[in-house]
Amino acid sequence: xxxxxxxxxxxxxxxxxxxxxxxxxxxxxxxxxxxxxxxxxxxxxxxxxxxxxxxxxxxxxxxxxxxxxxxxxxxxxxxxxxxxxxxxxxxxxxxxxxxxxxxxxxxxxxxxxxxxxxxxxxxxxxxxxxxxxxxxxxxxxxxxxxxxxxxxxxxxxxxxxxxxxxxxxxxxxxxxxxxxxxxxxxxxxxxxxxxxxxxxxxxxxxxxxxxxxxxxxxxxxxxxxxxxxxxxxxxxxxxxxxxxxxxxxxxxxxxxxxxxxxxxxxxxxxxxxxxxxxxxxx
Amino acid sequence: xxxxxxxxxxxxxxxxxxxxxxxxxxxxxxxxxxxxxxxxxxxxxxxxxxxxxxxxxxxxxxxxxxxxxxxxxxxxxxxxxxxxxxxxxxxxxxxxxxxxxxxxxxxxxxxxxxxxxxxxxxxxxxxxxxxxxxxxxxxxxxxxxxxxxxxxxxxxxxxxxxxxxxxxxxxxxxxxxxxxxxxxxxxxxxxxxxxxxxxxxxxxxxxxxxxxxxxxxxxxxxxxxxxxxxxxxxxxxxxxxxxxxxxxxxxx
Numbered sequence: 001x002x003x004x005x006x007x008x009x010x011x012x013x014x015x016x017x018x019x020x021x022x023x024x025x026x027x028x029x030x031x032x033x034x035x036x037x038x039x040x041x042x043x044x045x046x047x048x049x050x051x052x053x054x055x056x057x058x059x060x061x062x063x064x065x066x067x068x069x070x071x072x073x074x075x076x077x078x079x080x081x082x083x084x085x086x087x088x089x090x091x092x093x094x095x096x097x098x099x100x101x102x103x104x105x106x107x108x109x110x111x112x113x114x115x116x117x118x119x120x121x122x123x124x125x126x127x128x129x130x131x132x133x134x135x136x137x138x139x140x141x142x143x144x145x146x147x148x149x150x151x152x153x154x155x156x157x158x159x160x161x162x163x164x165x166x167x168x169x170x171x172x173x174x175x176x177x178x179x180x181x182x183x184x185x186x187x188x189x190x191x192x193x194x195x196x197x198x199x200x201x202x203x204x205x206x207x208x209x210x211x212x213x214x215x216x217x218x219x220x221x222x223x224x225x226x227x228x229x230x231x232x233x234x235x236x237x238x239x240x241x242x243x244x245x246x247x248x249x250x251x252x253x254x255x256x257x258x259x260x261x262x263x264x265x266x267x268x269x270x271x272x273x274x275x276x277x278x279x280x281x282x
Numbered sequence: 283x284x285x286x287x288x289x290x291x292x293x294x295x296x297x298x299x300x301x302x303x304x305x306x307x308x309x310x311x312x313x314x315x316x317x318x319x320x321x322x323x324x325x326x327x328x329x330x331x332x333x334x335x336x337x338x339x340x341x342x343x344x345x346x347x348x349x350x351x352x353x354x355x356x357x358x359x360x361x362x363x364x365x366x367x368x369x370x371x372x373x374x375x376x377x378x379x380x381x382x383x384x385x386x387x388x389x390x391x392x393x394x395x396x397x398x399x400x401x402x403x404x405x406x407x408x409x410x411x412x413x414x415x416x417x418x419x420x421x422x423x424x425x426x427x428x429x430x431x432x433x434x435x436x437x438x439x440x441x442x443x444x445x446x447x448x449x450x451x452x453x454x455x456x457x458x459x460x461x462x463x464x465x466x467x468x469x470x471x472x473x474x475x476x477x478x479x480x481x482x483x484x485x486x487x488x489x490x491x492x493x494x495x496x497x498x499x500x501x502x503x504x505x506x507x508x509x510x511x512x513x514x515x516x517x518x519x520x521x522x523x524x525x526x527x528x529x530x531x532x533x534x
Binding site for chain 2: 126
């Protein structure tokens with residue numbers, strides 16, 4: 001085998017060489033074919049959860065239980081620190097925590113979406129996007145378990161969001177659409193640059209603190225840019241708002257829409273250029 | 283009609299060590315005008331170099347060559363796992379790859395679960411897998427072991443499982459790499475019979491192996507590979523003799 005050093009702009013050359021129409025169509029086909037393999041990723045996602053809780057007595061209900069314990073403890077503590085009424089604060093905190101959990105897991109797990117299954121990728125041919133769908137699906141299953149905690153707390157405090165709760169459905173769909181591109185893009189970048197998962201980990205942690213999950217948006221006076229300009233807050237709000245009984249303003253939906261389109265464009269660009277390199281990288 | 287056509291296919295691997303995989307290096311490279319990058323950019327291993335091959339219906343081809351000659355890479359290109367940097371690959375027919383058996387299975391899952399997983403991966407639906415389950419289970423001869431996690435299996439047992447599933451999809455093209463040796467004699471005999479069935483239905487089999495016996499037994503034709511290049515295609519007897527001569531003369 002001959003080895004030879006290459007020029008420093010190697011990666012850029014690769015990008016230019018591969019960012020063409022043919023590769024774009026192949027990237028789109030990968031996403032389409034991957035979606036059609038729902039039996040495969042559906043099974044993998046479900047199996048992953050089942051596997052994790054195998055031989056435990058209450059199984060996946062541990063997800064629900066630990067979320068319940070976390071929000072109860074935090075709710076009482078932070079309710080006292082922030083001097084807010086628990087009846088209003090606990091449902092807010094629970095909804096926020098549950099939705100943030102989904103978003104944060106998608107991002108952090110997304111960085112490992114391809115590297116964690118390198119054996120499969122190099123063993124059997126399948127659309128790469130299968131792994132993206134699998135990851136989003138298994139996180140939605142976890143989200144479903146966590147949502148039970150919110151339902152229980154909403155019932156306990158007699159919270160009735162009314163019809164506006166239905167708006168949580170399009171909100172969740174938008175969140176999923178963003179989860180898909182985030183996973184695809186971060187998974188791709190992480191396969192090539194092994195620092196990305198580490199950077200992402202700390203970014204997500206910071207985002208958790210600057211996004212109103214534990215604290216309420218009203219508690220931050222005079223800094224609307226920090227809220228409006230934070231797409232993760234807006235993503236959180238399109239699901240949390242309806243669950244708590246108020247539909248978010250148009251502005252929120254617009255920011256989320258722009259974030260979705262820009263994110264997908266970016267992810268598609270990278271997927272077009274680097275999709276075929278991925279099996280060499282993992 | 284199953285066929286495989288490779289035209290001037292080249293595959294180059296970038297080799298990233300831990301440091302060139304890091305962003306720091308990349309940023310430092312940008313900050314210092316790229317000097318660091320140009321001095322230690324990724325090396326490239328030429329794993330396949332201008333390979334042109336044509337296999338058609340009924341071909342049973344052995345890939346012969348030293349470690350690192352490009353046999354496994356070639357199989358992965360045929361399977362569609364690696365897309366070549368240069369050249370074109372045209373494959374008509376349903377492919378079943380059977381490579382490194384340690385990969386592509388979940389060690390914590392039971393035999394049955396791995397059959398489902400692998401079946402789905404190969405493109406079967408749940409219904410189709412259910413239909414074939416008893417046949418697959420019977421072929422593996424693993425009996426009660428199928429209820430145990432496959433981390434408890436020996437290499438040979440895993441091989442049986444992978445083989446049984448991969449061949450149950452009735453592929454047009456079967457790609458085999460090394461591991462096939464990891465079965466006991468009786469199972470190999472059985473596997474051979476099953477492979478025979480394929481050939482009768484005029485499929486293509488490509489086998490990469492170091493076992494001269496296996497190659498001679500299964501493949502009338504062979505491809506001699508060296509340093510990613512195809513040296514010669516021809517009769518297996520002839521190719522193996524040539525390979526032995528080259529090894530003896532220290533050419534590989």
